[in-house]
Amino acid sequence: MPTIGFVSQKGGVGKTCCAAAVASILAQRFKVCLVDVDEQASAALAVGANPPPDRLPLRDAILERRVVECVFETTVPNLCVVPADPSVNESNFVHVEMRERLLEFALKPLQKYFEYVVIDTPSGLGLWTWNTVYIADLVILPTDADEAAKRCLGQTLEWVSSIMRRFRSEICVEEFYRVLVTMENWDDRILFAKLGASLEADHGAQTFKTRIQRRTAIKQARDLHMPIVEFAKRDRSEGSREAVKEFVNVVKEIIAHEESRVAQPAKTRDAVGA
16 A cells, blocks of 8 residues: 655645645545545545544544544545544644654554555644654655745755654665645746756656646635546636646656556665665
8 A cells, every 4th residue: 555645844835735636636546545634634625525523533543543434435436535633733642652653553454445545744844744754655745936945845855864764764765755846837937947957956856757837727626625636527628637637647657656666676775875
């Protein structure tokens, strides 16, 4: 069960939108669970989840390893979601032992039911980001051309790398993460050109070839609590079609990465001169 985590220190870079879109498109071929651990529950909303108000709080489900009871269907075939709620605020886990492995234990039962798990984390480098890095097979770092976003990308990657070196040293960091450029637009073409040059120099092989353009259709889909692939079935505009095409291409790159990861033995840090 490959696990994909969307991580960003900075908010406003399209992380949740990308997580929901990728999960919904993966669901066209696989059984997928989108796990939302951001207390705002934006990812769950983005795929049209409507859990009952009396459901088990996610904090209790994680601590008691009953997350299966918090899995709900969405409007997208083959896509289920574990919605977040305020109970997953980090302050509620301060005194919990082995906090960095909570998701590892809690999500293990999902292996029986799903072929992919996609995790949307809160912005920042806190408990749930740590947990996600600890268990993910691929971490995706969305960024735009904003100077703060580029700075945060470097800080996020440094933090991710430190966790990998300490706790998952058998995995080559360069094979573990990918940078996804989001919200690209023509008006800021000079900034995005600079970002592209910077990414090529620092993360060439680790950057998705596909870029996500800023589009009205993506915003409209978000406002209607629909993944873009479902919104495009109603809205026949070119913007919707192109948005879906971009996310489909991102998913193709993710699947290719997973196939490569499974086919090749893990590289150790020593093997790559770390």
